[in-house]
Amino acid sequence: MDYLYDGTFEGLMTCIFYHYKKEKASGIFEYSRYQQSIINSFEIVDTDYEKAKIVCDAINNKISREAYINVYYCYLSSNENKENTILDFLIFAFRYGKNTMNFFSHEKVLPINQIYLKVGAETHRFLGILRFSDVNGILYSKFAPDNDILILIVEHFADRYKYEKFIIHDEKRKKVVVYANERWEIKELKDSINIEYSQDEKMFRDLWKQYFTDLAIKERTNIDLQFQFVPARYRKNMVEFI
Amino acid sequence: MNDIIFEKLKILSDAAKYDVSCVSSGVERKNKNTGGIGNASAAGICHAWSSDGRCISLLKILLTNDCIYDCHYCLNRVTNPVKRASFTPEEVAELTIQFYRRNYIEGLFLSSAVEKNPDYTMENIYKVLELLRYKYNFWGYVHVKVIPGADPALVKKTGALADRMSVNIELPTRESLKILAPQKKIESIIQPMSVINSEMTRTIEDKKVFKNTPRFVPGGQSTQMIIGATPDSDKTILNLSQNLYDRFNMKRVFFSAYIPVISGPNLPSVNTVPPLVREHRLYQADWLMRYYYFKSEELFTEIDFNLDLEFDPKMMYALRNIDRFPIEINKASYEELLRIPGLGVKSAQRIIRERKNAELSYDSLIKMKTVLKRAKHFITVKGKYYGNTKFEPDSIKNEIRFKEAQKQFSIFEFM
DSSP states (O other): OEEEEOSSHHHHHHHHHHHHHTOOOSEEEEGGGOOOOSSOOEEEOOOOHHHHHHHHHHIIIIIOHHHHHHHHHHHHSOOTTHHHHHHHHHHHHHHHGGGGGGOTTSTTTHHHHHHHHHHHHHHHHHHHHOOOEEETTEEEEEEOOSSOOHHHHHHHHHHHTTTSEEEEEETTTTEEEEEETTEEEEEEOOSOOOOOOOHHHHHHHHHHHHHHHHHSOGGGOOHHHHHHHSOGGGGGGOGGGO | OOHHHHHHHHHHHHTTTTOOOOOOOSOOBOOOTTTOBOOBOTTOOOOEEOTTSOEEOEEEEESBOOOSOOOTTOTTOTTSOOOOOBOOHHHHHHHHHHHHHTTSOSEEEEEOOOOSSHHHHHHHHHHHHHIIIIISOBOSEEEEEOOTTOOHHHHHHHHTTOSEEEOOOBSSSHHHHHHHOTTOOHHHHHHHHHHHHHHHHHHHHHHHHOTTOOOSOTTOEEEEEEESSSOOOHHHHHHHHHHHHHHHOOSEEEEEEOOOOSOOTTSOOTTOOOOHHHHHHHHHHHHHHHHSOOOGGGGOOSSOOSOOSSSOHHHHHHHHTGGGOOEETTTOOHHHHHTSTTOOHHHHHHHHHHTTTSOOOHHHHHHTTOOOTTGGGGEEETTEEOOSSOSSHHHHHHHHHHHHHHHHHHHHHHO
């Protein structure tokens, strides 16, 4: 049976629940991206928060917190086969229990762990390379990450800019996180935002650009290394490269 | 703020860029509930990478480049006719906050030339910190330079507000210092180091008794020296840094390849190429001493006091002590694993963790993404040796050279 879910984490976890309690899954797919095959029958799964919670608790308690985080990060990744990587991993992990994450090189653990590391690396990278601009006192930032990491970066900025108001805009997934008064919320945003920079904002952008250029030591120029750290696809939202 | 600020930033960041340290790690601090801005992350965060491939994490500037000293290697020496500029403490604080709000930087790294006298300059550095911490409620990372010769009371006061402090030792020996920085005395450099160290130790002791002891430079202290401006050997340099780690609890000792920005009778010629490979090897050796349980004497022979430029120091150690290899991956202790060339801390930890489950095979090492390019010549896995050459130093060297050349060749072919 192919289970189809609505794209939410809880939906995915509900599918895992049915795999154990109803009928074994031959695969899990996102509903909107599913291509029917003649061999497998399919079922559209309604997201059930209680069933999802049972699965999440089981992952945390019977396997480990580390395993849960791996699963969650994998869910946020842009990997095309992520649902089945998670399914394969969990089938193996529920059998091996608390020791599972020590099997780095096992064929069921290695893939999920590698996706986890990738998502983690992108998250950490964006803590540094995200750029805000001051728009009438509100800090606005847009980015287009490979993975759906908006929810992973927000806490960091919520603490750092605790008494500011900010918006982080994921252009690729058309959603924003809005933060104000020590609370944040993720919302859908279909349109792009047009921003007029104030005089002050322009000045600080120019100061930063000048500083960025001057700081490089000519005798040590190493453009390849720079590209390794900041790949071209990230640069279009970074002040110093515009 | 106006056009003058662009000019000041130009002059004062240009003068600060040769300082290598740009680390923002080692301090974990949440935003305080005081309406302020900023926190610090123990892992450190890089914000940008300049075209030399170096990470930019902190706003690295001088407070002033107006100097009373005449150190030969320095662009800002009093006798060198460069444009002079000074920031006011208010300007530095404002710039830091505005850059920080836009997530350009992780904090501030403030250094300075010695203007008027050491106390005057140190007092100004303190003022910047005071403004940032109390007026702007800024709790991001701040690293400040200590001016040798400043009043210890000032150093203590500043340290209570900074995350990291550093005093540059500049050159590895007393003789070198005498030649290139005649006005700087080694004593005036060492003294603030020991003030910072004893103050840090005292805070740690106090903390055991009083829970609310204010922190003192929680990120520790560091120092830096110039490599290649004087004929000092690598052994001298590493012995000194070992000494600094032991005596003053240094967090880091930085090396900076000498870049000829100025000419002088006691300096290498202006056409000297900066010794970047040597700098790299010194960092590798430094790493071996701090994280790989190496002693500095293990890295040198009785006749050669400099590190090999072609191969990394761990590889050279292994080749000199080939009788201790190959090491069996499934039996070796953590310390032994760390001695294998090309194998890092992460890989060693993974090996230890994974082999608890089952004996490791060569294949599982590859799957774990262990880099085996060099390591394979020095290990056995389940008793089998996987190097594709004779197990003796010269053959291994040639094989690795050959592989490097092949790699380069295939790149050219591709082009």
